[in-house]
Amino acid sequence: MTRRVVITGFGVRAPGGSGAAAFWDLLTSGRTATRRISFFDPSPYRSQIAAEADFDAAAEGLTPREIRRMDRAAQFAVVCAREAVADSGLDVGALDPHRVGVSLGSAVAAASSLEQEYLVLSDAGRQWEVDPGFLSAHMFDYLVPSVMPAEVAWTVGAEGPVAMVSNGCTSGLDSVGHAVQLIHEGSADVMLAGAADTPITPIVVACFDAIKATTPRNDDPEHASRPFDGSRNGFVLAEGAAMFVLEEYESARRRGARVYAEIAGYATRCNAYHMTGLKTDGREMAEAIRVALAQARTDAGAVDYINAHGSGTKQNDRHETAAFKRSLGETARKVPVSSIKSMVGHSLGAIGSIEIAASMLAIEHNVVPPTANLHRADPECDLDYVPLVAREKQVDTVLTVGSGFGGFQSAMVLRAPEAEAA
Structure with a gap:
């Protein structure tokens, strides 16, 4: 019999507010969190708007060393993972660590840190040959996407299957789907699963500008994202993350866990x-x-x-x-x-x-x-x-x-x- 998989905890960081309550309030009120880009000067770009998250890493409990080491997307993932575990009421430390895994999705991984480091190494693009003397000690962390799920695994003590899923814009569905499959087949009993992306950077904005996928409706950011409307003309770039605690249903029921939903298919x-x-x-x-x-x-x-x-x-x-x-x-x-x-x-x-x-x-x-x-x-x-x-x-x-x-x-x-x- 196939093991049933349920969600018993979650954490979310999205534009418009911090945490689950603010997220749901935004959605049900029909308000939008789209605005002119504030992370850099967007004036040279075709699309100058985005949905930015008001994220303060220090206020979220990350240490100065964690903030220095981790890309913004990894910070989002770790904060959401901690919140998901707390929300689930699960004592992860009491579990067999080999039965706990992580499945994280991301499309562009540490794009923001990679771009920042390139600007430093190349003197803002003025030097054709980069100067290794300015190389960050954490460049490997930014270059290799698998470091992101590893950060989550270290956070929760997961020593089971740990994977990065990068399937473009379906990554956040596919990472959770992969985690469900691991529990179904018996490779894990608990999975931290979800996705994080922080793509509001000049290079990503320029890439979508080039193919005209994002909207140029810069004079009205609040109403720029118009799915299914006859006047729509592209999407609004955004950032955010969500992480879930997934458990085998019978185990969750025995411990009296709150079950949000079953992932049935x-x-x-x-x-x-x-x-x-x-x-x-x-x-x-x-x-x-x-x-x-x-x-x-x-x-x-x-x-x-x-x-x-x-x-x-x-x-x-x-x-x-x-x-x-x-x-x-x-x-x-x-x-x-x-x-x-x-x-x-x-x-x-x-x-x-x-x-x-x-x-x-x-x-x-x-x-x-x-x-x-x-x-x-x-x-x-x-x-x-x-x-x-x-x-x-x-x-x-x-x-x-x-x-x-x-x-x-x-x-x-x-x-x-x-x-x-x-």
């Missing part, structure tokens, strides 16, 4: 087609959805809410609308769909985990977050996207999906702990 597919292009029929995402629902032994009619990828690009919004119709049939027109990227932006590899947190809270509170800034839907996006205002609704089963550069398409089914499969 997960699947990922690749379109093997194009780095950024998406086929209009949504076939690959639809297949991931179909397999995730089958794994959860849940039919389409049981889905109460779809947490969409909803990046705010025309290509993506139309692609996943087609995928919902293809995989769910007539249910696609009845179930509410929304995109929280309209409020917290697109934090690349981290967003999938942040969206899992939103989905889990939707189950806990029986509230569907809205799609902010949606005033006039694209005629090709003709589903119920919950515009502007949150909606009270019984939510027992959530489908959350992600789409990433490279053709990655992932889907996950979360279910209320007391709900039965359809």
Whole structure:
């Protein structure tokens, strides 16, 4: 019999406030956390806005040595992991450390520190040959992405499977899916899983500028992220993190743990087609959805809410609308769909985990977050996207999906702990 996997603790750091309560308040109020970039002068760039997190590493309890050693993304991950363990009530130190693992997702890893170090070594790009005399002692930590999950493992004392998952913008879903699979197969009993990305740096902004994926609506940052709206013109870059404590259900029940949700199904597919292009029929995402629902032994009619990828690009919004119709049939027109990227932006590899947190809270509170800034839907996006205002609704089963550069398409089914499969 397959072991059931549940979420018993979580920590989140997202734009708009620190911690779970501020995060949920932002989402349910329909407010946005997008603003003009303050980390550097954005005036030379096409897109000059982002969703920045107000994160103070020292106030979060990190020591000066930890702050010096760790990239900003790793700091986010460690803070969220500590919060997740505390929230779970789990005494990790009393467990067999070889049965505790970490699965962390990130798209660009330590991009911010790598760029800062390059600027120092090259004298802000003026020197073609970099000067090793200015090399940071922590350059290895920034260069090798696997250091990030290692930092989390050191934080919680995990000596079991530890892995970095970097599948672009589906990393935050895929890292949690990987952790679920390790518990299913018996390789671990407890996993710290989630994702962190802090990509608001000049080089990342320039990269998305080059392909015109981000919005140039610089004069109105608050309303710039407009998933499914007919006037949308690109996504808003963001940063953030979310980490979860995943446990085998029976073990969690025996210790009397609070269970937020069961991760009942997960699947990922690749379109093997194009780095950024998406086929209009949504076939690959639809297949991931179909397999995730089958794994959860849940039919389409049981889905109460779809947490969409909803990046705010025309290509993506139309692609996943087609995928919902293809995989769910007539249910696609009845179930509410929304995109929280309209409020917290697109934090690349981290967003999938942040969206899992939103989905889990939707189950806990029986509230569907809205799609902010949606005033006039694209005629090709003709589903119920919950515009502007949150909606009270019984939510027992959530489908959350992600789409990433490279053709990655992932889907996950979360279910209320007391709900039965359809």
